[in-house]
Amino acid sequence: MSERPYVLLSCAMSIDGYIDDASESRLLLSGDADLDRVDEVRAGCDAILVGAVTIRRDNPRLLVRSPARRADRVARGLAPSPARVTLTSRGDLDPAAQFFKAEAPAADDGTRAGAGAGAGDTGRGSRIVYVASPAVHRTRERLGQVADVAEAGDPIDLRLVLGDLASRGIGKLMVEGGGSVHTQFLAAGLADELQLAVAPFFVGDSSAPRFVTDGGFPWNARHPARLAEVSRLGDVALLRYALSGRYPAR
Numbered sequence: 001m002s003e004r005p006y007v008l009l010s011c012a013m014s015i016d017g018y019i020d021d022a023s024e025s026r027l028l029l030s031g032d033a034d035l036d037r038v039d040e041v042r043a044g045c046d047a048i049l050v051g052a053v054t055i056r057r058d059n060p061r062l063l064v065r066s067p068a069r070r071a072d073r074v075a076r077g078l079a080p081s082p083a084r085v086t087l088t089s090r091g092d093l094d095p096a097a098q099f100f101k102a103e104a105p106a107a108d109d110g111t112r113a114g115a116g117a118g119a120g121d122t123g124r125g126s127r128i129v130y131v132a133s134p135a136v137h138r139t140r141e142r143l144g145q146v147a148d149v150a151e152a153g154d155p156i157d158l159r160l161v162l163g164d165l166a167s168r169g170i171g172k173l174m175v176e177g178g179g180s181v182h183t184q185f186l187a188a189g190l191a192d193e194l195q196l197a198v199a200p201f202f203v204g205d206s207s208a209p210r211f212v213t214d215g216g217f218p219w220n221a222r223h224p225a226r227l228a229e230v231s232r233l234g235d236v237a238l239l240r241y242a243l244s245g246r247y248p249a250r
Contacts, residue, residue, distance in 0.1 A: 003162075004190070006246055007190055008192065008193045008195065009194045010194075011177055013197070013199065014201055019210065020209050021203050029197070034236045039069065042064050043082075045174040048173075048174045048176055049085040050062065050085075050177055050181065052090075053178055055097055055099050060176075064082070082174070084127045085173070087156055090135050091129070091143065092142075093142075100143070124146065125148050130150050131151065158190055187216055189218045192244040194240070195238065197236050197237070225242070225243055226242040
């Protein structure tokens with residue numbers, strides 16, 4: 001088993017690099033075609049990771065939406081959706097958030113999914129909260145009934161997190177943000193692939209969150225990332241960058 005999962009970063013941003021605007025409502029950056037693509041990528045991963053800020057701001061479910069993809073996962077002996085993972089320094093997350101809700105059994109879409117059909121949530125282990133060492137005890141008191149709370153160093157050590165995920169059988173991890181989390185993975189050189197969807201508009205507000213913040217990244221003007229693929233989804237441009245030698249050959 002590898003010492004860490006294959007790490008795929010996924011992000012949608014505006015032309016000027018913003019992943020949201022500064023309003024209270026969430027800015028939709030992807031069209032239907034790109035959302036379906038993301039759903040397909042999710043279905044092919046073992047776990048999805050987002051930061052605590054994303055859980056608080058967007059309250060995501062992080063589930064595979066397509067009934068056919070869910071049924072296919074169940075037929076392969078998997079849960080309908082990947083495990084859900086988050087990072088938090090303080091552990092101050094709402095246990096009623098969508099992230100912590102048990103997944104319903106796979107829907108019957110008219111196809112036969114094999115002996116495992118109808119399987120739903122696999123228990124607390126399908127939601128994993130990595131928390132900084134000083135907050136472990138209180139986080140287990142707060143979230144221990146709805147998630148597996150794991151100590152991750154002080155400050156949180158991404159290598160420790162990835163090593164623990166590998167020990168749990170996670171071979172492919174999809175990181176969906178937000179900006180701080182993407183920055184941490186990229187600055188640490190712990191990303192193997194970046195899938196970047198560029199929406200056809202500008203945000204133009206410096207107070208809005210960006211794709212990444214300041215950091216010392218391994219890929220710079222002297223050592224650029226390799227652009228592996230460019231595709232078009234309506235007016236959205238999808239850029240796929242190979243960030244390590246683990247990127248699959250095509």
